[in-house]
Amino acid sequence: EVQLLESGGGLVQPGGSLRLSCAASGFTFSKYAMTWVRQAPGKGLELVSAISGGGGSTYYADSVKGRFIISRDNSKNTLSLQLNSLRAEDTAVYYCAKQPEYEYYYHMDVWGKGTTVTVSS
Amino acid sequence: SYVLTQPPSVSVAPGQTATIACGGNIIGIKSVHWYQQKPGQAPVVVVYDDSERPSGIPERFSGSNSGNTATLTISRAEAGDEADYYCQVWFTSSDHLVFGGGTKLTVL
Numbered sequence: 573e574v575q576l577l578e579s580g581g582g583l584v585q586p587g588g589s590l591r592l593s594c595a596a597s598g599f600t601f602s603k604y605a606m607t608w609v610r611q612a613p614g615k616g617l618e619l620v621s622a623i624s625g626g627g628g629s630t631y632y633a634d635s636v637k638g639r640f641i642i643s644r645d646n647s648k649n650t651l652s653l654q655l656n657s658l659r660a661e662d663t664a665v666y667y668c669a670k671q672p673e674y675e676y677y678y679h680m681d682v683w684g685k686g687t688t689v690t691v692s693s
Numbered sequence: 694s695y696v697l698t699q700p701p702s703v704s705v706a707p708g709q710t711a712t713i714a715c716g717g718n719i720i721g722i723k724s725v726h727w728y729q730q731k732p733g734q735a736p737v738v739v740v741y742d743d744s745e746r747p748s749g750i751p752e753r754f755s756g757s758n759s760g761n762t763a764t765l766t767i768s769r770a771e772a773g774d775e776a777d778y779y780c781q782v783w784f785t786s787s788d789h790l791v792f793g794g795g796t797k798l799t800v801l
Contacts, residue, residue: 609736616779616792616793616794616795617728617730617736617779617781617792617795618792619790619792622790631788631790667735667736676783677783677785678724678726678741678783679726679738679741679742679781680726680728680736680738681738681741681747683735683736683737684735685734685735686735
């Protein structure tokens with residue numbers, strides 16, 4: 573069974589940092605692009621970042637460019653998102669999601685349950 | 694930037710057909726994907742590439758895309774279909790992904 577399990581969320585002060593992780597299982601991790609999608613309380617979905625299967629191509633939403641860093645360790649089947657210079661508007665549930673192809677130009681076919689990030693003083 | 698426009702809410706009687714629109718400039722030339730999200734749960738893809746249905750998704754869910762509007766159609770609506778629905782498009786030319794604002798489907 574394909575599974576994605578996020579971890580690392582929590583309460584952080586504005587300007588602080590946090591590292592999210594996503595443990596993948598049930599599929600050949602290195603063959604597929606991965607994404608981070610967030611959802612602020614009561615709001616819609618926003619793609620935060622994406623990375624190709626080998627890690628050579630990455631995408632960032634304008635709202636996080638220069639502050640967040642996506643990475644993957646294919647030897648450990650793990651996706652990560654480093655969140656720096658956090659702002660109140662980064663408060664959201666962060667979902668890890670798999671794409672069905674090596675590159676990230678497709679849909680998200682499997683989602684994790686999400687991890688909550690709260691930025692507040 | 695590209696915008697995908699969805700109605701905030703749609704209501705349908707049980708057993709009837711619900712249609713949820715996703716509007717965007719010449720969206721008909723793009724691949725549109727649809728997600729269902731129930732309260733407190735992660736999204737689930739119900740239609741991808743305009744009209745393809747993942748395994749496990751009932752045939753009652755279908756999609757179409759032409760001109761400036763993509764449409765998700767839910768036939769024989771059930772109470773369990775109540776959820777938020779989001780459309781999504783990748784713009785490879787500008788390397789940009791857009792979600793619609795979401796539509797809350799009520800079955801009453």
